[in-house]
Amino acid sequence: MDNFSPCHGGSVFAVLVGASQVLGLVSVVLTGVWMGHYRGGFAWDGSAQEFNLHPLCMVLGLIFLHGDAILVYRVFRNEAKKHVKLLHGTIHLLALIISIIGVVAVFDFHKATKIQDMYSLHSWCGMVTIILFCLQWVLGLLFFLFPVASSWLRAAYLPIHVFCGLSLLVMAIGTSLLGITEKLLFGIMSTYSQFAPEGVLANILGILLVLYGVALVYLITREEYRRISNPEEESLSVHFKNLTESGLPTTP
């Protein structure tokens, strides 16, 4: 049973975290190369170059930073929980700001070029994802960073928060794949089936995003990588924040 020794488990964890970071970073770079090299670069003037900011911002914000904001609970599982919470909320805020810039870019481009909004499956899935992502961030802030909710309510909400966070990451990746397919069929329909380099690059980007998602969800859901509850930290948290309540401590 040597395969399951803590040492082996630790090295598998490190390799998986490393692989997820490589997958995420390469995805962001490939999106930049696709939009920069094949689609004419970036601008903020209502042109196609403004649209190009949309995929870059969504892959960077709603996928890479969103995923990494979740991952901090596993990577820093031995650090003080309040610091990890703060890091989690801060990276999420950054992800949210970048994602909103990405959404504004595409609406601005549509407005300037008189393209209809919100008719495609990509736009429907994307809008649901970004709205729920905002809601998730606000609820997370109220429940876990500010002591608005009772300890019992926080403990009851925690598994829902974790499930929704992972679901939204998967939704973001799925929506990006739809966006990749849309962009290729609008842009290079005639040469896509001839394995045009732009199409192959975008397909590879799609596969890398899927692999990033699989690595993230695996790292978060494996029992042995979970944060170990620190009774002293929990009791202090309960003591100072919820002195008058008889609730349960939370352990994200």
Next chain:
Amino acid sequence: MDNFSPCHGGSVFAVLVGASQVLGLVSVVLTGVWMGHYRGGFAWDGSAQEFNLHPLCMVLGLIFLHGDAILVYRVFRNEAKKHVKLLHGTIHLLALIISIIGVVAVFDFHKATKIQDMYSLHSWCGMVTIILFCLQWVLGLLFFLFPVASSWLRAAYLPIHVFCGLSLLVMAIGTSLLGITEKLLFGIMSTYSQFAPEGVLANILGILLVLYGVALVYLITREEYRRISNPEEESLSVHFKNLTESGLPTTP
């Protein structure tokens, strides 16, 4: 804390299972309506009508039956494990056969109409999903239905099997969404942005498939809906099948 009483938990479970079945069935029916009403029906002659079998078979086999094959472990969590295993494997086999018919239909159509194979992101994701689905079924058969693997190996493989099964369900849903987008952009690109009824119906189908996936993954991953281990059943299983081994019992 009445909200979390077993009775309340049971009714939430029943509602969620019911909702998942409605979502799954309506998705299959909508796919049939889309292909039957808007795309000219079904045939097996290399025509576009043969292609129409592809979405129907994939939604029925690789999504609805695949999901339900997983769900039997929660719906029948108080039945004898060997019967549930057999049901799980049988529904999976049915899902596999129907999915393979769906894949053959699209390759046959491409061959007859001289359309290039395997260039799109949809085809890449789909091929990976169907190959891994076959592999998952064969490994599941060897590990859990036939006593080929040791009890220790079965216990070690079980969480991987569960993770891969759910990942493949999510992959199948994501791939279907890509297929929906492709079909709409190839078929009704000029009217899709005018909210043509066919486009709206296909978008709704995509959203229903996502909701089916969310319901399924939630039902499978919630701790309180897990199958409760029966020590007598486990010990009998270990006694008869692995008399000479000192392994761990498995609890799917």
